[in-house]
Amino acid sequence: MRTRRKLEHLRLALELPLGPGATGFEDVFLVHNAVPELELNQIELGTEFLGRRLQAPLLINAMSGGINEARDINESLAMLAAEYGLGMAVGSQIIGVEEDACLESFQVVRQVNPGGLVLANVSALAKVSVAMRAVEMVEADGLQVHLNVPQELAMAEGDRKFEGVLDNIHELVERLPVPVIVKEVGFGMSREVADKLISVGVKYLDIGGHGGTNFIAIENERGGLFDEEMALWGIPTAVSLIEVLSLNREVKVIATGGISSPLRAAKALGLGADLVGVAGILLKVLQGGGREKLSRWMDTYLYRLKAICLMTGARTPFELRRQPIVIVGKTAEWLRVRGID
Numbered sequence: 001m002r003t004r005r006k007l008e009h010l011r012l013a014l015e016l017p018l019g020p021g022a023t024g025f026e027d028v029f030l031v032h033n034a035v036p037e038l039e040l041n042q043i044e045l046g047t048e049f050l051g052r053r054l055q056a057p058l059l060i061n062a063m064s065g066g067i068n069e070a071r072d073i074n075e076s077l078a079m080l081a082a083e084y085g086l087g088m089a090v091g092s093q094i095i096g097v098e099e100d101a102c103l104e105s106f107q108v109v110r111q112v113n114p115g116g117l118v119l120a121n122v123s124a125l126a127k128v129s130v131a132m133r134a135v136e137m138v139e140a141d142g143l144q145v146h147l148n149v150p151q152e153l154a155m156a157e158g159d160r161k162f163e164g165v166l167d168n169i170h171e172l173v174e175r176l177p178v179p180v181i182v183k184e185v186g187f188g189m190s191r192e193v194a195d196k197l198i199s200v201g202v203k204y205l206d207i208g209g210h211g212g213t214n215f216i217a218i219e220n221e222r223g224g225l226f227d228e229e230m231a232l233w234g235i236p237t238a239v240s241l242i243e244v245l246s247l248n249r250e251v252k253v254i255a256t257g258g259i260s261s262p263l264r265a266a267k268a269l270g271l272g273a274d275l276v277g278v279a280g281i282l283l284k285v286l287q288g289g290g291r292e293k294l295s296r297w298m299d300t301y302l303y304r305l306k307a308i309c310l311m312t313g314a315r316t317p318f319e320l321r322r323q324p325i326v327i328v329g330k331t332a333e334w335l336r337v338r339g340i341d
């Protein structure tokens, strides 16, 4: 059952467009600087995350593993991560830990990229022993634990019990030898949820907002229990990011969810994200043109990200935070109603 579901998720993520629904970044504007007084080769995209050097603030986010078809995909993504100095998370490893299923499809990610940032991935309800094995399996630098309540409820065969998540996350944070990153899978995190997670000791959040890969739309195609209107459920990525950052707490924030373009990445970094995560679009590019096309796509993405930094007068993506940023439309209205400046 799990194997079939994973295959269908891969197939549908490739077939369906990103969305429906907006990321909120259409309401966010970086202000053009006509006199940036910079050269392109002065723009530095590199950063550090969990003790690893990255050549750009980019994470190839959790997608696959545990089925034969995932091995080549993960190998290609890991090669991209190694070539461009990016971080990478593997897909949920529960199937690997509980069924020993296709372990190589996970392990290949570390084998291809021995010095890179690699993240393990399990459910936020996973036991400590399962999480430990997931970390060991890929010699991970950190563990992602995913929250995906709407996806489970949309699935006929999905989980129905979501109590005890905060206590479990607290235990994982306390007992795991690596940092724990709590991540949503595309429905976003509110300020209140982030606050609760931080209060149980979480220091890393991936807000995984709405507007990119949509697991309700995917489950609808698999004969799920929700409908088209419910595929609009969730907090748009830009909105979620601003909500969480408005807490002003000691937490590193990864922005994922429809960040399929360098302009959206720049906006997320300008709003204050420490890293941006990219998932579904990479599968589509890989399937459309293989490894060569994926590398060219990444060249263009990074060139444009540098260009956007320069066009605002920022020497690094983190200097984007100090440049003027304008938020209009529905996103501004949401923030106003929520009392967030």
Ligand code: FNR
Pocket (backbone or CB within 6 Å): 009, 010, 013, 018, 061, 062, 063, 064, 090, 091, 092, 121, 144, 145, 146, 183, 184, 185, 186, 208, 211, 212, 213, 256, 257, 258, 259, 260, 277, 278, 279, 280, 281, 283
């Ligand atoms: C995912 N995602 C995901 N997340 C997770 O924590 N564990 C997982 O096993 C998976 N599996 C998975 C499979 C496929 C095919 C896709 C496309 C995605 C969610 C992913 O990491 C990310 O949070 C969302 O896809 C939102 O990002 P994008 O796709 O809009 O860039």
